[in-house]
Amino acid sequence: MPASPSTARALNDRRALQLLQEEGPLTAGQLKNLTGLSRPSVADLVERLQDGGLITVVGESGAQRRGPNARVYGIVADRAYLAALDVRTDSVGVGVADLLGxxxxxxxxxxxxxxxxxxxxxxxxxxLERTAREAGAAPLHTVGIGAPGLVDPATGELRDSTGLPAWHRGLVRVLQERLPATVLVENETNLAAVAEQRRGGARAHGTFVLLWLGAGVGAALVLDGKLRRGASGGAGEIGFLPMPGTRGLPSAIHCDGGFHSLAGGAAVQELAAAHGVTTGPDAPATLAAALGAGERAEPFLDALTERLALGAASVAAVLDPGCVVLGGELGLAGGKVLAARVEARLAQLSPLRTEVRAGELGGGAVLGGALLVAREAAQDELFAPAR
Known part of the structure; x- marks a missing residue:
């Protein structure tokens, strides 16, 4: 059944806006070529989007030709302002952006x-309020929040989690009550996976697992292009995965004895010290120093590789993702060298061929992912066809 004229117009408008988002400012002729629409259809489309305040003339084509230069159209960046929060156990990071990101x-x-x-x-x-105000980005349209812990997939609310500060839930609730903006909450590792897929180490991968390696550990699952959260929002809670080489077993309220006890920041520092490697101020700094220390750091690097490969092998055995990305601050510090070590050891542990890639965004992936989610939500609303 063919689409109605109004539906076709809405689809064409959305496609044009996506092209302007991805390609940058374009002329009407370029929009015609990229969309395959007729010249009159593109002219109508441009007029509708201008009348809606979504696009504007941002310049003229510099092409040498007879007659006037073609107008160049771009998305109105200040049509909406966005914010993102990276909520850690001991800090909050804030970022503010325009509609172009x-x-x-x-x-x-x-x-x-x-x-x-x-x-x-x-x-x-x-x-948040001060940063937005000083950037000239008030009022905010959409705010994305990345936080540790479980986000209920049915309600979108941050669940009360043992071991996490009470102010996390309080912050989300106050922002939702006080701001006129739409407030979205997502698990921090899931947001990091979004950012790594769009702009980092997982580019061009529709199926992969991100292993978050920072102060804590976690995993995010992207299967067939979709982020998978699980029935309770807990898919990827790999810190609770029972592992050999720990002093016990994890429980329903604590991940001691799980993968966290082998690959969390404190565990990596302890491992380095046990192998006589001088520890830096944190695990990423220690790893970076070890990678440049030569043969004397090899025992530490071998032991760390073994631990990470065990976690990756567990993921591969269940999900067969074909690609594992080592994300977070530790993954960034280890880079391609650590990724290659883990991939080689993983090939010995699992019959499933799995590429291991280094994350490229480090801890900044959470804030970046939150801004991406906020921008997409804002665009879904602003670019929706008028009814």
Whole structure:
């Protein structure tokens, strides 16, 4: 059954906006060539999008030809402003961007462990409001939040998780109540996977698993192009995976004894010290130094490779993703050298061929992923056809 004229127009408008997002400013002639539409259809499309305040003339074509230069159209970047929050156990990172995804401002706030919940929440909200205001990006249209813990797939709410600060849930609730913006919450590792797929180490991969390696560990599953969250939002909680070589077993309330005990930041520091490697201020710095230390650091690197390969082998055996990305701060510090080590060891542990790639965005992947999700949500609303 053919689409109605109004539906066809809506589809054409959305396609043109996507092209302007991906390709940058275009002339009507370029839109015609890229969409395959007739010249009159493109002229009508451009007029509709201009009347809707979604695109505007941003310049003229510099092509040498007879007659006037062609107008160049681009998305109105300040049609909506976006924000992202990377909520860690001891800090909050904020980023503000326009509708094109261009970052306008960033800021970070440390949150001490003994700060009262209400005070921590108010400080984080004030940071967001101040950063947006100073960037000239108020009011905000959509805010994306990346946080550790489980996000209920039915309600989109951050679930109460043992071991995580109470101010996390309080912050999400206050932002949803106080801001006129749409507030979206997603697990931090899932957002990192979104960013690595669009802009980092997982480009061109529709199926992969991101192993998040930072202070804590986690995994995100992207299968057939879709992020998989699981029935309760807990897909990828690999920190709880029971592993050989730990002192016990994880429980329903704590991941001690799981993969976290082998590959979390503190565990990596302990492993380095046990092998006589001088530890830096954190695990990524220690790993970076070890990679440049030559033969004396080989025992530490071999032991770390073994641990990471065990986690990757467990993922490969269940999901067969074909690609595992080592993300987070540790994955970035290890780079291609660590990824190659893990891939070689993984090939010995599993009959399933699995490429191991280094994440390219490090800890910044969470904030980047949150901005991508916020931008897509804003575009879905703003670019929706008028009814």
């Amino acid at each position: 261009r970052t306008l401002a960033e800021a970070t706030l440390s949150v001490e462990e003994d700060v009262p919940t209400e005070q921590a929440v108010e400080a984080a909200v004030a940071l």
